[in-house]
Amino acid sequence: MTLEDIKAAMHAGNRVHWVNSGYVVTRDRLGQYLITFTRNGSAIGLTSRDGTRLNGEPDEFFIGESAKVWHGIF
Template structure:
């Protein structure tokens, strides 16, 4: 997924993950896109400081299947 695709999916309230379902991409109250490790809350920015390079390979990001959409 591209950076724009990831942001659009998060904004559309889809569950976007990085690498595996344990990492979720969110947008916080300040409008920052973050990757959160769900088990302990560790967080990293979706991009580097320039805001253009993903912290992860584009092919590692995915939208959760629809049956997982309603799960927390």
């Protein structure tokens, strides 16, 4: 995913992960995008300080499973 893909997915209400489901891309009160480890809250910026390079390879980011539960008839 590109930086633009990640931001668009988040704005659409999707949960974006990095490498595995333990790392979630979040946005803080200041509007900064972060990669946060859910077990301890440790975080790094989604991009380099100048905002030009992802802190991870584009193919390491993915959209997680939807939190919505579908109740269908089988």
